[in-house]
């Protein structure tokens with residue numbers, strides 16, 4: 001592994017002093033692996049090598065006390081960019097100029113590039129200043145005025161203590177390659193507003209341990225992605241457990257990798273969808289046709305479903321098969337979702353045709369209040385069945401319809417989030433749905449005049 005770090009063009013090695021915890025002789029920050037235009041990290045000491053095996057120990061961790069419940073929290077993702085090795089905003093074909101206009105939330109700066117790069121960073125972004133040593137704290141320049149928008153990051157706890165005394169928020173940068181560095185990262189990290197960890201090995205288990213241990217604390221946990229081209233690692237990190245890391249530092253030097261990351265990050269969106277009450281206008285059998293069950297790779301709760309509709313004006317919240325069925329076991333992974341022509345509402349104001357979904361397709365689960373959760377399709381089960389047309393009207397007069405399998409088994413949500421068997425629907429019943437701006441071309445929202453009936 002490359003153990004020298006490049007900040008702002010000059011390079012220096014970790015000194016392994018007693019102030020440095022968690023990285024010791026292993027390396028400094030990820031800029032070393034990324035500032036080279038995206039070259040891959042090499043794991044000189046492999047996960048299975050003799051040194052690692054000899055150091056393997058039983059890891060015992062205790063959850064640290066705190067009042068945070070990350071499952072219930074609706075926080076936005078922390079996404080930082082490391083400028084190690086970048087001297088000016090226009091390097092790498094204007095990489096920093098592009099990054100500051102994307103959904104990145106913070107930028108890591110270094111003593112040697114702070115003067116040139118900091119002016120390009122908009123006020124909405126957090127400035128994170130990496131101080132390798134005590135002297136670096138006096139090279140903050142104009143950043144010193146950034147107040148709560150400035151975080152001081154370091155591997156060196158004495159630098160961080162000094163920064164805290166000066167009133168700055170702090171970020172402990174740790175490098176984990178064995179049990180003791182894992183413990184150290186947690187122990188020290190929990191004292192700081194941010195803990196940023198880089199892991200030597202290509203496994204997320206140590207990250208899971210850090211997440212579990214720190215889950216109730218206020219420390220914001222960020223995983224530093226070692227390889228500037230590894231978009232998968234950056235995305236998986238954010239969902240490694242039900243509640244993943246709070247954020248990632250992913251710093252591509254290629255515009256293609258940055259574009260792919262942004263597009264996949266957008267699809268991680270946890271944003272809510274507006275759910276409104278609609279009134280049933282009519283519900284009638286329409287004969288045979290193809291309908292699909294969307295069998296997901298997750299399990300639905302009794303208040304979650306999927307939004308399905310025949311038109312781009314909106315969808316009805318369809319129930320999963322989690323409610324009592326007299327002749328069949330439940331299928332809690334399934335929504336018996338509608339006819340094959342249906343739009344299935346997805347993230348990013350997109351729709352998918354029911355017939356286009358297949359194993360691996362990314363889908364959106366929606367609950368009674370509009371909170372969303374990502375899922376994927378495990379299987380689509382499409383069969384010929386009797387169908388029923390259900391028409392409804394929202395308060396604003398917008399009418400939408402959904403065509404579903406005409407059977408008592410099949411349900412949609414009532415306005416109080418209870419399952420309504422669609423064969424028992426009557427005009428006047430209240431149901432839950434979503435009104436969308438109409439007009440779709442290949443699933444993407446387009447501005448156009450469109451008539452769908």
Ligand SMILES: O=C(O)C(=O)C[C@@H](O)[C@H](O)[C@H](O)COP(=O)(O)O
Nearest residue numbers: 293321328331334336385405407409
């Ligand atoms: O039409 C049917 O057949 C049904 O019983 C309705 C479905 O919702 C049901 O879950 C499904 O078809 C059962 O199929 P299985 O292959 O999972 O047994």
